[in-house]
Amino acid sequence: xxxxxxxxxxxxxxxxxxxxxxxxxxxxxxxxxxxxxxxxxxxxxxxxxxxxxxxxxxxxxxxxxxxxxxxxxxxxxxxxxxxxxxxxxxxxxxxxxxxxxxxxxxxxxxxxxxxxxxxxxxxxxxxxxxxxxxxxxxxxxxxxxxxxxxxxxxxxxxxxxxxxxxxxxxxxxxxxxxxxxxxxxxxxxxxxxxxxxxxxxxxxxxxxxxxxxxxxxxxxxxxxxxxxxxxxxxxxxxxxxxxxxxxxxxxxxxxxxxxxxxxxxxxxxxxxxxxxxxxxxxxxxxxxxxxxxxxxxxxxxxxxxxxxxxxxxxxxxxxxxxxxxxxxxxxxxxxxxxxxxxxxxxxxxxxxxxxxxxxxxxxxxxxxxxxxxxxxxxxxxxxxxxxxxxxxxxxxxxxxxxxxxxxxxxxxxxxxxxxxxxxxxxxxxxxxxxxxxxxxxxxxxxxxxxxxxxxxxxxxxxxxxxxxxxxxxxxxxxxxxxxxxxxxxxxxxxxxxxxxxxxxxxxxxxxxxxxxxxxxxxxxxxxxxxxxxxxxxxxxxxxxxxxxxxxxxxxxxxxxxxxxxxxxxxxxxxxxxxxxxxxxxxxxxxxxxxxxxxxxxxxxxxxxxxxxxxxxxxxxxxxxxxxxxxxxxxxxxxxxxxxxxxxxxxxxxxxxxxxxxxxxxxxxxxxxxxxxxxxxxxxxxxxxxxxxxxxxxxxxxxxxxxxxxxxxxxxxxxxxxxxxxxxxxxxxxxxxxxxxxxxxxxxxxxxxxxxxxxxxxxxxx
Numbered sequence: 001x002x003x004x005x006x007x008x009x010x011x012x013x014x015x016x017x018x019x020x021x022x023x024x025x026x027x028x029x030x031x032x033x034x035x036x037x038x039x040x041x042x043x044x045x046x047x048x049x050x051x052x053x054x055x056x057x058x059x060x061x062x063x064x065x066x067x068x069x070x071x072x073x074x075x076x077x078x079x080x081x082x083x084x085x086x087x088x089x090x091x092x093x094x095x096x097x098x099x100x101x102x103x104x105x106x107x108x109x110x111x112x113x114x115x116x117x118x119x120x121x122x123x124x125x126x127x128x129x130x131x132x133x134x135x136x137x138x139x140x141x142x143x144x145x146x147x148x149x150x151x152x153x154x155x156x157x158x159x160x161x162x163x164x165x166x167x168x169x170x171x172x173x174x175x176x177x178x179x180x181x182x183x184x185x186x187x188x189x190x191x192x193x194x195x196x197x198x199x200x201x202x203x204x205x206x207x208x209x210x211x212x213x214x215x216x217x218x219x220x221x222x223x224x225x226x227x228x229x230x231x232x233x234x235x236x237x238x239x240x241x242x243x244x245x246x247x248x249x250x251x252x253x254x255x256x257x258x259x260x261x262x263x264x265x266x267x268x269x270x271x272x273x274x275x276x277x278x279x280x281x282x283x284x285x286x287x288x289x290x291x292x293x294x295x296x297x298x299x300x301x302x303x304x305x306x307x308x309x310x311x312x313x314x315x316x317x318x319x320x321x322x323x324x325x326x327x328x329x330x331x332x333x334x335x336x337x338x339x340x341x342x343x344x345x346x347x348x349x350x351x352x353x354x355x356x357x358x359x360x361x362x363x364x365x366x367x368x369x370x371x372x373x374x375x376x377x378x379x380x381x382x383x384x385x386x387x388x389x390x391x392x393x394x395x396x397x398x399x400x401x402x403x404x405x406x407x408x409x410x411x412x413x414x415x416x417x418x419x420x421x422x423x424x425x426x427x428x429x430x431x432x433x434x435x436x437x438x439x440x441x442x443x444x445x446x447x448x449x450x451x452x453x454x455x456x457x458x459x460x461x462x463x464x465x466x467x468x469x470x471x472x473x474x475x476x477x478x479x480x481x482x483x484x485x486x487x488x489x490x491x492x493x494x495x496x497x498x499x500x501x502x503x504x505x506x507x508x509x510x511x512x513x514x515x516x517x518x519x520x521x522x523x524x525x526x527x528x529x530x531x532x533x534x535x536x537x538x539x540x541x542x543x544x545x546x547x548x549x550x551x552x553x554x555x556x557x558x559x560x561x562x563x564x565x566x567x568x569x570x571x572x573x574x575x576x577x578x579x580x581x582x583x584x585x586x587x588x589x590x591x592x593x594x595x596x597x598x599x600x601x602x603x604x605x606x607x608x609x610x611x612x613x614x615x616x617x618x619x620x621x622x623x624x625x626x627x628x629x630x631x632x633x634x635x636x637x638x639x640x641x642x643x644x645x646x647x648x649x650x651x652x653x654x655x656x657x658x659x660x661x662x663x664x665x666x667x668x669x670x671x672x673x674x675x676x677x678x679x680x681x682x683x684x685x686x687x688x689x690x691x692x693x694x695x696x697x698x699x700x701x702x703x704x705x706x707x708x709x710x711x712x713x714x715x716x717x718x719x720x721x722x723x724x725x726x727x728x729x730x731x732x733x734x735x736x737x738x739x740x741x742x743x744x745x746x747x748x749x750x751x752x753x754x755x756x757x758x759x760x761x762x763x764x765x
Contacts, residue, residue: 026122027135031090033102034058039065042126049087053180057081060089060099061182062128062147064253067269069276073128073154073255074147077109078182095120095144097132113144120144127158152182155189155246155256157231162191162243171243173258189258193242195356196383196392197235201264201282207290208262209283210400212350212409213392216384217564221349221404222282254279272723287402291352294328295397298348309345309401311419328397333416337375342368342412343419347405347500350381351398358383359391367391368412379413405500407564434509441465441511441518445475454527457577459488459593464523472523473508477516488593489517495592499565503557505580505590521590525583529643530576539646544682544691546585547643551694552719553587554579558636559712561589562629567597570627574635575616576642596627615650615660619732620706630706633715634732637701641665644695646679662702662731669699669728694719699728 024041032038037048046065050072051058060076076089077099086102094116099109117134124130130147148159153175155161163170175185187208192200199211199219212220214235231254232247248254253269264282269275282288287299293306294315300307308329314320316327361367364382371377376395384390398413444465445452454462460479466472478489496507511518529550532538542550554574561569573594580588618634620626638649641661652661659667668674674695675688682691697718703709708729710718718725 024124026089026091028091028093028120031088032060033088034086038124040124040126040128044126045124045128047124047130052182056083057181058083058087059182060087062124062130064269067253068274071154071255071267071276072182073152073156074130075152075182076147078152078176079184080108082108091120091122091132093118093120095132095134097122097130097145111145115144117144128156129158152176153185153258157246157248157254160236160241160243160245161189162197162236162241163193164241164243166240173256173264175258175260175262178260185260187258187260187262189256189264191242191244192354193237194354196353196358197237197242197244198353199244199264199282201258201262203262209264209288210290210352211282213353213356213383215350215409216390218407220409221402221407222280270721270723273721277721291400293325293401295399296329296331296401297325298401298403300403309413311343311415328399331415333418335375335414335416339417340372340414341417341419342371342380343415344410344412346410347403347408348411349400349402349404350392350409350411351379351394352400353392353394355394355396357393357395359393361391364391364412367393371414377414379411381409381411405502405506407560408500436509436511436518436520438511438513438516440467441475441520443468444473448475448477457591459591465520471508472525474521474523475511476519476521478518489519491595492519492591492593495567495569495595495597496590498567499561499569499592501557501560501565502586503553503588504560505588524580524588526581526585528577529579529581529587532581533576533643533646534648539679540681542585542643544684544687547682548687548690548694550579550581550585550587551640551643552716554589554636554639555712555716555719557587557589558632559716562632562712570596570598570629571632571635572596572621572627573613573616574632574639575613576639579639615648615733617733618706619704622733626706628706629711630709633701633709633712634706636712636715637698637709637731638662640694640698640701641677644679644691644698645677646681660733662733665695666699666728666731669695689722693722693725696725696728699731700725702731703729704732705729 024039026032026038032048034049037046039046043065045062047060047062049058050061059078059081061072062074063070063072080099082099082101087108088100088102089097090100091097095113097111098107100106101108111132113132117137119135120132121135122130122132127148131143132145133143148156149169149171151159151161151171151173153173155173159171161171161173170190172191173189175187177183177185186203188202190200190202191197196213198213199222200207201209211222214220218233231252232249233244234247235244236242246254246256255267257265257267259265262283265278266280267276268279270277285301286292287301287305293299296309296312297306298309299305306325308314311332312329313332314325314327315330316324319325319327359367359370361370367380367382370391371380371393374393374395377393378396379394379398381392382390383392398411402408442448444467445463446465448461448463452464454464454474456462460477463475463477464472465475493507493510496504500506505524506522508520508522510520526532532541558571558574561571569592571589571592571594573591574589578589578591580590582588614622616635616638618627618631621631621634642649645661645665647661649661652659652664654664665674665677668677674692677695678691697710697715700718701709701715717723
């Protein structure tokens with residue numbers, strides 16, 4: 001677990017014990033001296049004097065009162081420490097908050113105000129905002145001065161970071177000079193409103209790193225900024241101001257920090273660990289160095305870091321050969337201004353938006369048409385993913401792009417019409433999903449040779465193929481008598497075509513020719529998880545490290561589906577045969593024919609058409625047709641137990657009981673014998689504690705009541721951190737008899753595949 005370094009240092013600050021008592025207001029007749037504190041009315045925040053590693057320097061600062069690892073989140077006098085003498089903090093007429101040297105009464109620091117009042121008071125609000133206001137004026141936010149307008153290195157919930165056009169005040173975060181010196185440092189975080197708002201991390205006056213423009217959920221290409229059950233980020237933009245603020249949606253403590261090393265970080269206090277845990281950070285990797293690859297260059301964490309976008313070539317070929325990418329790339333075919341087209345580039349951190357323009361149009365085609373009106377418009381995108389509205393136009397070269405399939409966005413770049421029809425054999429260049437000619441697929445699969453057949457599922461047969469350029473593919477061919485018909489085919493295109501994550505299988509394209517309907521995927525050389533996990537010989541390839549990696553990968557893929565993707569998806573058929581493994585045994589969730597999307601404010605739904613596979617379906621879904629993200633969590637829990645044990649949930653038998661695998665795992669857990677569940681081939685004593693934790697998490701995920709199960713956000717956290725876990729309650733469907741009852745209560749159509757039953761049930765009413 002990573003620890004907040006500055007928090008550690010500040011844990012050793014000399015903080016004078018409070019003797020002043022609990023108060024959140026100072027009048028002109030009161031003051032705070034050394035050894036006294038000011039506490040917010042809810043007792044969360046505390047303001048007082050502190051000293052850093054340089055014990056001769058004393059400051060007035062703010063921190064969370066009841067958190068043991070103390071982290072100062074605001075400093076009054078960061079540029080003017082009290083040296084050697086005590087101090088007094090008081091409020092004076094006509095409405096100023098001042099810090100005085102206690103020895104000679106000299107003013108060390110003072111707030112400012114454009115108004116004068118006769119009865120000023122200073123007050124520490126429950127938000128952590130220190131304000132000066134008129135005691136006779138109770139209008140909210142009618143302050144003479146507030147600390148939220150003058151943050152230091154830390155952003156608190158509710159604090160606005162941005163620009164107020166009326167007052168001319170820009171609110172931004174500025175790092176400390178060093179770990180024990182709160183003076184102004186080199187790095188700062190800004191919400192830049194030029195063009196369209198984006199977050200800039202600066203080193204002095206130079207841009208150090210950047211999050212892309214706001215896309216409705218967060219900043220394009222930035223780290224996860226939704227934080228399920230923890231916080232949400234909001235952007236407000238109007239004629240008076242533009243700012244970002246974070247909203248806490250539970251009782252967690254989350255702060256944003258820019259540190260002296262040049263990192264913009266978000267930290268969360270975790271009670272179980274009794275420590276600060278890093279949640280996100282920027283720069284994430286070397287690709288976040290601003291404009292590293294020049295114009296039309298795309299940075300990737302794979303070697304080489306810099307590549308030209310497809311249909312672009314290096315502007316300076318010799319420099320490119322010397323690994324000097326600063327001159328970037330140019331189109332291989334020049335624009336003509338008339339008759340140009342747009343090509344889609346998916347999964348990109350959107351380029352620098354300081355030279356962009358936002359227009360409020362609904363349709364993507366309208367956005368493209370608007371761009372084509374101006375010869376200097378180089379690209380466009382449908383910006384707001386949360387509402388499906390809005391259009392952003394870029395003018396001039398596109399810089400600072402990053403290959404980010406997990407949480408990137410689609411951008412449509414203006415190209416010469418001569419580029420049409422040359423992308424992966426597609427004959428519909430502007431479609432969301434490239435469509436291949438049937439002749440291309442026939443050639444790639446040797447006319448669906450039996451030697452290339454990989455297997456067959458409910459959708460139909462799957463064949464291995466190779467495109468002309470050497471790319472290996474897997475072709476899923478819709479069978480005429482398949483139970484999964486056109487609706488599932490369309491569903492697969494809708495979902496997986498728009499979802500991009502390292503733990504989701506990548507859909508390359510499709511092929512529709514008469515009654516022939518096919519989906520083309522990246523080829524997974526190790527096929528599906530069930531073919532290795534449940535094979536006595538092949539399972540030896542999955543040592544504990546690989547199994548743990550597979551569990552983590554599946555969890556992160558589900559987290560993306562539930563929380564971070566633009567569609568927010570419930571998979572509804574998660575099982576080992578729908579988890580594919582690449583050449584490095586990295587897992588990729590596949591088969592979205594049964595998937596269902598839901599709105600951000602939806603928690604679940606009910607259906608009369610129950611689909612899925614017995615042994616992996618949650619009780620509330622199998623019996624009552626109720627599904628939610630917690631249904632997928634249940635399926636994930638079953639997978640975890642299967643991966644750890646190397647055994648199937650259904651068909652499991654044990655001499656001592658009549659339980660299925662989940663019931664057996666819970667029985668061992670209650671008796672303190674969980675280690676007996678672990679696959680005997682995983683004889684690795686050094687990982688025992690980790691194995692026990694993973695089994696515990698799996699059992700938490702399969703609890704009978706959906707509300708008892710963790711979210712995937714929480715599950716991912718528990719998998720990777722040694723935290724105190726709640727006691728697991730009885731799982732759902734923990735005996736074979738329960739499953740039989742569920743089966744007999746419904747009307748089913750079944751198809752056998754790898755000893756599993758994928759079902760579609762019409763609920764009896």
